[in-house]
Amino acid sequence: MDTPIAIIGSGMAGLSAAHALVAAGRRVHLFDKSRGSGGRMSSKRSEVGALDLGAQYFTARDPQFIAALAQWQAAGWVETWNPALYRSHAGVLSHSPDDQARYVSVPRMSALTRHLLGELPATFSCRITEVFRGEQHWHLADADGRIHGPFSAVIVAAPAPQAASLLSAAPELASRAASAAMDPVWAVALAFEEALPTPLEGCFVKDSPLDWIARNARKPGRESSHDSWVLHASSDWTRQHLDLPAEAVIATLQTAFAEVLGARLPEAFFSIAHRWLYARPAQDHAWGTLADPAQGLYACGDWCLSGRVEGAWLSGLAAAQQLLAQG
Structure with missing residues (x-):
C-alpha cells in the first residue's frame, strides 16, 4: 500500500489538494490545529445561530473553480447571495454598483469545507510544529510531542507565516513564504432583539475603523430569530489596535457601525470579537504553489495567488498537480 501524503491545514487549499490527490488514487491524511475544518472560512456556532466571522462570501472567475462551484450548487452546498449592497465613503452611504455574483455556503460558510472533508482521514486539535525527513520518508512533530508518519510527501496549507516555520527543510520555500x-x-x-430599520445587507466601508458590514441573519440558509451582524475592521485599524481588549474593539466598531447607518443603535444583547492575525495576504502573488519536488515538499494557500477563497482552492489544486506530475 502506498505511503500517504500529509496535508497540514484543512481550509480550502488543503481540501482542494486532498480531493485532487484522492481522485488520482493517492492516500492523504489531513492535520489541523483547530477542532474542525474551515480555516478562515470557519463559522462560530452561538446562541443567535451560526456566525460567519471569517470569509463572508466568495466569487468565481477561473473556469476550473466555476466548474467545481456548479457541482457544489447542484449538491445544495452553496447558494447565490444577492445582498442589498451599499458603500460608505466619507460618511456618505449609497448603493454599491458592484454587481458581481457572490456565493455563500449553507447554512454557514464552514459547511462547504465540512462537505469537502467528508470521510477523508484527518486529525484535529493537532498543531504541527515541525516537518522533518528520515532516511526515506517525512514525519511530523506536534505540540504535544507526538510524531506522525511516515509520509511520502508533505503539503503545507497554512497561512504564510505559519507555513514558513514548517518549511525549514526547504530554505528557499521558507524564505518565499x-x-x-x-x-x-x-x-x-x-445581535439585536429586533431587526434594525435599514435595508442594508452588505456594505463596503472607507474612512472608518470598519472595512465591511454584513447582515449575517439575511444570508441564504441562515436560521436566526434575531438580527445578527458581522463587522470587519480595516487591516490598518486592526494593526494599530492589535492588542486592544475585545470589549473595547466591540465598542469602537459598534460606534462606527452606527455612524455608517446614521442612526443610534439599540443595545446589542449579544456580542463577540475575534482577532484574525492572518486574515488575508497583503498583496497578490502569481506563485500558484511553492514546490520542492525533489524533496516532496509543497506549500499552498490564498497567499500564493489572489487572497480569495477561489485563490486558495486553485493553489491547493496546483500543489496536487505538481506533486502528481512527479509520479
Missing part, C-alpha cells in the same frame, strides 16, 4: 506578508482583521458579531 516568509516574504508573503499577511494582514490582520478584527471581526465583531452583534
